[in-house]
Amino acid sequence: MDGLLTFLGTGTSMGVPTLGCDCQVCTSTDPHDRRLRPSVLLRWREPGESRERVVVIDTGPDFREQALRNGLTRVDAVFYTHSHADHIMGMDDLRPLSFTVFREGGPILLYASSEAAKVLERIYDYTLSPSATYPNRARVKLEPLADSTRVYGVDFLRVPLLHGEMEISGFRFGRAAYLTDVSAIPESSFSLLTGLDTLVVSALRHKPHPTHATVEQAIAWARRIGARQTWLTHIAHELGHEQTNRALPDNIRLAYDGLSLPVNLEPANR
Numbered sequence: 602m603d604g605l606l607t608f609l610g611t612g613t614s615m616g617v618p619t620l621g622c623d624c625q626v627c628t629s630t631d632p633h634d635r636r637l638r639p640s641v642l643l644r645w646r647e648p649g650e651s652r653e654r655v656v657v658i659d660t661g662p663d664f665r666e667q668a669l670r671n672g673l674t675r676v677d678a679v680f681y682t683h684s685h686a687d688h689i690m691g692m693d694d695l696r697p698l699s700f701t702v703f704r705e706g707g708p709i710l711l712y713a714s715s716e717a718a719k720v721l722e723r724i725y726d727y728t729l730s731p732s733a734t735y736p737n738r739a740r741v742k743l744e745p746l747a748d749s750t751r752v753y754g755v756d757f758l759r760v761p762l763l764h765g766e767m768e769i770s771g772f773r774f775g776r777a778a779y780l781t782d783v784s785a786i787p788e789s790s791f792s793l794l795t796g797l798d799t800l801v802v803s804a805l806r807h808k809p810h811p812t813h814a815t816v817e818q819a820i821a822w823a824r825r826i827g828a829r830q831t832w833l834t835h836i837a838h839e840l841g842h843e844q845t846n847r848a849l850p851d852n853i854r855l856a857y858d859g860l861s862l863p864v865n866l867e868p869a870n871r
C-alpha cells in the first residue's frame with residue numbers, strides 16, 4: 602500500500618521569516634525560504650476502500666493555514682511528538698473537521714504520550730475535560746500513545762527520541778520515519794529505523810543548540826540510518842534553501858513547505 606507524505610511546515614518554532622528579522626533568508630524571495638511551523642500529513646487509501654485516510658503529525662499554530670493550502674477536508678487521527686507550542690497550538694482548528702467526522706460516527710483521535718496529554722488537557726480543558734460543556738468544542742479524543750498504533754491498516758511505530766532533557770516521540774510508518782525536534786537518538790531507537798526509503802529528521806542550523814540537532818549531526822544520523830533519501834526539517838532562518846542544499850550530500854536535502862513524497866506503507870522487514 603502506498604501513501605503520500607506532505608510537509609505542511611518545515612520551519613523552526615518561530616517560523617521563517619522570523620518576526621522582526623531582516624536577514625538574507627527572512628527577506629528572501631525564494632518561496633522555499635518561507636517555512637511554517639513543523640508538521641506533516643500522511644494520506645493513503647486502503648485496498649477496496651473509496652475513502653482516503655488522513656493522519657497529521659502535530660497541529661502547530663499554523664495548522665489552519667496549512668490545511669487550507671493543502672486542501673485538507675478531513676483528518677482521521679493526529680499523532681503528537683511532544684507538547685511544545687509550535688507542535689500543539691493549532692489543535693483547536695480541528696473543530697470544523699471534527700464536526701464532519703463526528704457526524705460520520707466518531708471523534709478525531711489524538712495520540713499523545715502521557716506528558717503531552719497532560720499539557721493538552723491543561724490548555725484545552727474546555728474541550729478535553731470530562732466535564733466540558735462548551736457546545737462547539739472539537740470532537741476529539743485523547744488516546745494513549747502505544748509503541749505501535751494501527752490506523753486504518755497503517756502501523757505507526759513510536760520512536761523514542763531526546764529533545765534536550767525531554768523524551769519525545771518520532772514515528773515510523775512503513776518505509777518512512779519522521780523525527781523532529783531531536784537532539785539525540787537513543788541507541789535502542791536505531792533498530793526501529795532500519796530499511797527506510799525516506800527519513801525525515803530535524804536540523805536547526807549549523808551552530809550547536811541545546812535541544813536541536815545541527816545539520817552536521819543530522820547528516821551523521823542520516824549516514825548511519827542509511828535511508829535512500831533523507832529530508833531535513835524544523836529549519837531556522839540561518840539556513841537558506843538553495844545555498845544549504847548545494848553543500849549537502851546527494852541523498853540529503855532540505856524539505857520545504859508543500860513538498861509531497863510517495864511512501865511505501867507496507868511494514869518493512871526490519
Ligand SMILES: [Zn+2]
Nearest residue numbers: 614685687782
Ligand atoms: Zn519544535
Ligand SMILES: [Zn+2]
Nearest residue numbers: 683685764782
Ligand atoms: Zn520542541
